[in-house]
Amino acid sequence: MKKIRSKFLTAVVLIIGIAVMFPVTNAFASTSGSTPVNVAHRGASGQAPENTLAAFDKAIEFNADYFELDVQMTKDGKLILMHDTTVDRTTDGTGAIKDLTFEEIRRLDAGSWFDQSFAGETVPTLGEALDRYKGKIGILIELKNPELYPGIEQKVADELLKRNMGTTDNSDIIVQSFNWESIKQFHEILPSVSTGVLISNAQTIEGKITNEQLTSFQTYADYANPNKGLLDQDTVDRIHQHKLKTWPYTVTDREWAVRLTEWGVDGIITDYPILINMPASxxxxxxxxxxxxxxxxxxxxxxxxxxxxxxxxxxxxxxxxxxxxxxxxxxxxxxxxxxxxxxxxxxxxxxxxxxxxxxxxxx
Structure with a gap:
């Protein structure tokens, strides 16, 4: 019995020694002990052309929890996915989205600008993305420049309802915008869907997100998602005190990912999901x-x-x-x-x- 006990104690000492010499490192062990939600910005846009099915596929391949996409509306009322108000930067075409028909945009190459291996990638519709990824990964929908597209809030709500994605069971759908009035309107149309306000530097009061703003957000949003540079420990704490979650944007390096996690953010919007789900090594x-x-x-x-x-x-x-x-x-x-x-x-x-x-x- 003494020999068994002696061997057991020796093993325990050995294990402790190994743990001290080679500690398990988790780049995302925050002060709260939680790991942020991993949100692929415009899909895994650091390694595939943004807002395309290829980028969304990569988000799944790279084990993101959500991917973010940008919704705008064509001349003939189709909801398509693109960040800029024109097609110039991310396709081989030119012109404003609102002045082009869906078929005109559909014929464009949305992949070659990123890399020739993505040549022929097309601009997808919101409906295509919802159909392809429903139940596979969370989707963060940004209403991009909704002031240019009257009625876009109702159209997005209709696309969700058509697929039974507008119920309280669908917490994997979140709708956000820099246009706070648009989010208020969407919330009134479809209150069962979680909503978020995006916050730029220009929307702050002297560079600070105020308690008055947070109190207002509470009435129609679940998330306050600012530019990462607007956050510090105090601001994260105040957001949480107002019963809001925060998913800051856009992280492209490890230093920011670690800093935000230590502050206790709820999610991180990143071009590179690997920065969130794999430690530095x-x-x-x-x-x-x-x-x-x-x-x-x-x-x-x-x-x-x-x-x-x-x-x-x-x-x-x-x-x-x-x-x-x-x-x-x-x-x-x-x-x-x-x-x-x-x-x-x-x-x-x-x-x-x-x-x-x-x-x-x-x-």
Missing amino acids: ATTIKTLVERFEGKELSSTEAHSLKVHLTAVSQYEEKGLHEKVIKHMNGFNTLLNQQKENGLISDRAFNVLLDEATFLIGKW
């Missing part, structure tokens, strides 16, 4: 490299980066501090050489450099 950076590979850097360049990261992963497991930093500095040097030689896109370079710099700082 060489394995995470390697996954990002693989997602950029073949589109924003060649397989040869990706392989060179992954060689460094494979070594770093082994050193991380062994807790070899100096070797991790040495090889990550080598990774950054190689990354900068690829950038100087035009072998990697600006987007991929910035994301990988931010993540690598964060990892070095962590160690």
Whole structure:
């Protein structure tokens, strides 16, 4: 019996020792102990053309909890998904959405601007997105520039009701807008659907979200979703004190993701869902490299980066501090050489450099 007890105590000491040497790290262990809802901004728009089915598919592939989309209305009253008021930036066409028919917009290429591998991607309708993803992932619907499209609130409500998505059982649908009057109107039409107010710097009082504003939001919204730069611990706490949730936008780097989580935000709207559901590590950076590979850097360049990261992963497991930093500095040097030689896109370079710099700082 004494031998068994002795072996048990030895095992416990060994386990505790391992835990001290190699602590489990969770980049998103907030002060409240909760993990933020992971919201893919315009789909996984860091790695697929925004507001397309390809981007929404990536959001599911990358394990986001929700994806966000932007709804606007064509000349002939069709609800289509696009961020800008014109088609110029994200398609091969030109002109204002409100001046073009659905068929004119449907013929446009909405993928090539991002990468040629997405050539032929079309502009989807709201109905197509709802049909394709209903029950598979949460959908955050933004009414974009609703002041340009009289009646858009009713049209969006009709699309939801047509699919039985306007009931209290459908908490995976949220409708938001920077136009607070539009959200008030939508709430009156379909009060069973959760709503949110988006908040820009220009909508604050001297750079602050006031208690008066929050009290007003309470009457018709469930979420106060500001630009991330408007938040601090006090503001997050005040939002919660007003019985509202907050999903700030738009996070593209690890430092902001960690900061917001420590403040206790309820969700994070991000171009890169991986920043929310995977901790900072060489394995995470390697996954990002693989997602950029073949589109924003060649397989040869990706392989060179992954060689460094494979070594770093082994050193991380062994807790070899100096070797991790040495090889990550080598990774950054190689990354900068690829950038100087035009072998990697600006987007991929910035994301990988931010993540690598964060990892070095962590160690």
